[in-house]
Amino acid sequence: MSDHKTMTLTLIVWRQKGPNAPGKFETYTAKGITEHHSFLEMLDVVNEDLIKSGKEPIVFDHDCREGICGMCSQVINGVPHGGQERTTVCQLHMRKFKDGDTIYIEPWRAKAFPIHKDLVVDRSAYDTIIQAGGYTSCHTGGVPDGNAVLIPKPDADYAMDAAECIGCGACAAACPNSSAMLFTSAKVAQLAALPQGKAEAAERVKNMLETMQECGFGNCSNHYECQAACPKGVNVKFIAKLNREYLKSLAS
């Protein structure tokens, strides 16, 4: 590491002791950061310094650190996941920043995502939405014949694109209305495109939308901020699909 040039950055980080505690921004200096550090590794370096000097480290969520778990709920300089296309915070590297930069780090902000501590938010509202219909009911029993249910390739691809969602919450965090419409629509569209999901499509869209509202998410007003912030490139065409599914459900 020593042969790399290092950077010094100023971090302005949201610190909040607990769910009901008032939070505020604190300023830290990140020293000895190389361009190869990921954003989370940069925070690890800062936290080691904080621990050494007897201070409370910055609490942040992380799990896989390979861009697939969706835990790292950070808004960096006003954009969820930092604004690099199709990238989660853990896959954002410090080569995207330069020496002397000031970086704002905030947690997701939405009523439905309450803050646990510092940068950690409670994203279980998304689980509640999934529980309302993001599944297919199927009989267990004998293994069905692999070729019994044929799915055209375009349908399979479409469903797969929707299934790319990792439930990270960036869509609701980016939305000026804190709407979880992109997340909800991805699951509705994925299952509505497949024969296994079609049976419960009408009930699913109604229940998931109702639950989304009950969880405290806002209404979609087609800003498309969600699509731009999504680290998996989930497209707002799925929201149009959800709207079609909703119209169909009115007739059923």
Next chain:
Amino acid sequence: MQLLKSTVGRKILMAITGQLMVLFVIVHLLGNSTIFVGADWLNAYAKHLHDLGPFVWVFRLAMLTFFGVHVIFGTLLTLENSTANPQKYAVNNKLEATFSSENMIWTGLLMAAFVVYHLLHFTVRVTNPEISQGIDAVGRFNVYAMVTGSFQQGIIAFVYIGAMIALFLHLSHGVQSFFQTMGWNNACTRPVISTIGKVVAVILLVGYASIPLFIFTGILKG
């Protein structure tokens, strides 16, 4: 009833009423354009509309319903959205949202206030009685004199052009939003529909704003 409670149901009601009002402003502009042909055409057009009798009131009630539904749900949705998003970010870098998409409520309320003034001005004719009660040579109500007399006054022309800018901002988001909400959209059509929406908004702005502009600058004589 489900339509009134569901988030998407209310969006669909907003979209349909909004789009019906867009159709109205398109037809209204076509009618207004007769002013460029001459006083005779505009006055004849106005007389023709008034001669529709009870249909005028059926139409007015329908428009009032669309307007009411759109304004009530628009306000309700905006209030709900700000409840869902109580704490704003310290730094906020928007990637896709635009000035027009983020200010729908304000451009909308501005236009609502304008519509009230516009009706008092040209329909009820109470704001400028000195120029709004004339009769033309063949005994028709002289709309041409009323319009030109009004827009020769800078302040009135200014208010009308301002309202048309609000309309332009509202529709440059609203038209494409209708197609998305109705589900008549996919990844390929979205950019095309978005452009068409903006073109419609520009045409309406240019069309409507040209009337007070032409009159105020004296190109169209009273």
